[in-house]
Amino acid sequence: MDNRRRVLIVAYDDAQILDIACPSGALDIANRYGASPPYTIELGTLGRRAARSSAGIVLGAGRGLEAVTGRLDTLLVVGGAGFEEASADERLLTQVRRLAGSSRRVASVCTGTYVLAAAGLLKHRRVTTHWGYGERLAARYPDVAVDVGPLHIRDGNVYTSAGVTSALDLTLSLIEDDHGPTLARAVARELVSYLHRPADQAQISMFLTAPPPGDRLVRDLTGHIAGHLAEDLSPGALAARAGVSTRHLTRLFTEHLGTTPARAVREARTEAAAHLVRSSRLSLAAIARRCGFKSPQTLRQAFVDHYGCGGDTIRKMPDMPRPRVPQGHKTSLP
Structure with a gap:
């Protein structure tokens, strides 16, 4: 009896090639390291048409979705620039719904979440x-509870992940669920990947709006x-982590960021909270935590100090608000 774990990755034109490569590459390495x-x-x-990735690379499909039968272990829908067309294609949605019904678990990467939502598979789920x-x-x-804070979320047998490289974090977690942490760590080492980012690490931590500081310790x-x-x-706490005195830490932050450590932390927290206010339906209390x-009231005051307005105004803005920068002060954090 063949007890292999069947994984079907669903692609379409203008899919993000990393959304395909990260899961398939990690699972292939897991096999080579003895996944059983x-x-x-x-x-x-x-x-079974070839899929043209958004990078222009054409990938030959191994299966036509209509021809797939039998039990699947994992159905994974990728994201990419073509997600709008994919989520409006009723033929694709029909197959995704059918295949989800015969899958142990269903997953998406990046904007592949839109395809799952359009197929009606995410109602009343947190994604x-x-x-x-x-x-x-x-x-x-x-009717879908969207939370863009974490790198990936599991709700029942449905797994959704954030953009692009978070597909690797999700896949490592699936490998750990299936085969334990030792194999997942071995795969991460082979991929020269961080061992490995937790699901609830904030997406906002993966990008900075300004060039990184030149000093390695501050960076x-x-x-x-x-x-x-x-x-x-x-x-x-930051000084202890860096192995320097608080006075020296303050001197470094002032020199390279133009601000104190405490103010840098407050800016990072405030701007991350503003992103969550605009992109999620989390309560202000949940975002504050x-x-x-310490409290929603503290967060509200931080918004007023940093942006000159409250959370309700930020949520309604078409673009992220610009911070109020006091004279002689510069911001260098997200």
């Missing part, structure tokens, strides 16, 4: 997607701040 039962990985499209597309997803599907600390907003980020504020 191993994974069988196939790329499926409507009519994530790329941080830049969450607000639109929430408006289009009000490392700003990355730590962005990725651990809810933790103790007091000047003393996730971003390291």
